Amino acid sequence: MVERANRPSALASAPASLPPQPHVELSKDEVTATLPDKSSVKILLHGATVTSWKSASGNENLFLSDAAVLDGSKPVRGGIPVVFPVFGPPPSDHATSKLPQHGFARSSKWEFLGKSFTESSGVKLDFGLDNTSLGEQAKAQWPHAFGLQYSVTLSPGGELRTMLNVRNTGDSAWEFQTLLHTYFRIPSISTTAITGLLGTEYVDKVLNASTYTESKTALPITGEVDRGWSQGYRDMEPVD
Numbered sequence: 090m091v092e093r094a095n096r097p098s099a100l101a102s103a104p105a106s107l108p109p110q111p112h113v114e115l116s117k118d119e120v121t122a123t124l125p126d127k128s129s130v131k132i133l134l135h136g137a138t139v140t141s142w143k144s145a146s147g148n149e150n151l152f153l154s155d156a157a158v159l160d161g162s163k164p165v166r167g168g169i170p171v172v173f174p175v176f177g178p179p180p181s182d183h184a185t186s187k188l189p190q191h192g193f194a195r196s197s198k199w200e201f202l203g204k205s206f207t208e209s210s211g212v213k214l215d216f217g218l219d220n221t222s223l224g225e226q227a228k229a230q231w232p233h234a235f236g237l238q239y240s241v242t243l244s245p246g247g248e249l250r251t252m253l254n255v256r257n258t259g260d261s262a263w264e265f266q267t268l269l270h271t272y273f274r275i276p277s278i279s280t281t282a283i284t285g286l287l288g289t290e291y292v293d294k295v296l297n298a299s300t301y302t303e304s305k306t307a308l309p310i311t312g313e314v315d316r317g318w319s320q321g322y323r324d325m326e327p328v329d
């Protein structure tokens with residue numbers, strides 16, 4: 090055998106093992122992703138509702154009612170319901186008027202479009218819903234062509250990002266409202282207050298839907314509160 094002058098050197102040996110990867114599990118009804126640091130997220134295909142978001146310590150960040158129904162027969166009470174194409178009860182003189190409160194996205198079965206690993210060693214889970222996959226009732230109540238893509242990204246350290254992309258895939262314009270209606274879990278309601286609302290106007294649904302101006306720097310929650318703040322929030326954050 091003749092020895093070649095420019096014989097390629099042997100490839101550097103592959104690392105013994107890859108660093109730990111995010112683990113994604115898909116069942117008939119839900120998708121669960123767990124990162125190597127043990128932070129995790131769980132999404133029900135019904136409504137693409139995030140029902141659990143845990144930090145690496147195992148701490149749950151979302152509230153899910155003990156009475157929540159997860160079999161697809163009702164919207165989920167808790168987690169992050171996706172509100173589309175109308176928020177609240179639809180106005181009677183609007184194209185959404187026949188829809189149920191908060192629209193149909195939270196009551197529809199979404200498709201899991203796939204997972205991708207992010208540069209920061211996190212994982213992005215994509216879900217889709219379009220008019221062709223809606224139930225007959227919803228199609229009749231809101232006959233527009235649309236495509237929704239909802240991305241839920243979990244990053245090391247347990248940071249969660251959610252992004253909803255709305256496309257009009259038809260020929261005529263339509264109006265919509267949307268909201269990621271997040272239910273945060275808090276350690277104790279009696280030690281929680283909301284800051285950043287001083288001077289802003291709100292509609293109080295508990296008090297005949299009248300409009301008021303917030304007069305407190307830190308708003309404690311001492312009873313039932315159901316309010317919609319229509320102005321921009323200023324550094325709003327719950328404190329305890």
Ligand SMILES: O=P(O)(O)OC[C@H]1O[C@@H](O)[C@H](O)[C@@H](O)[C@@H]1O
Binds near residue numbers: 294
């Ligand atoms: O009971 P639903 O339809 O899930 O809505 C939950 C809540 O949604 C909020 O946006 C409304 O202000 C509340 O009045 C309502 O209770």
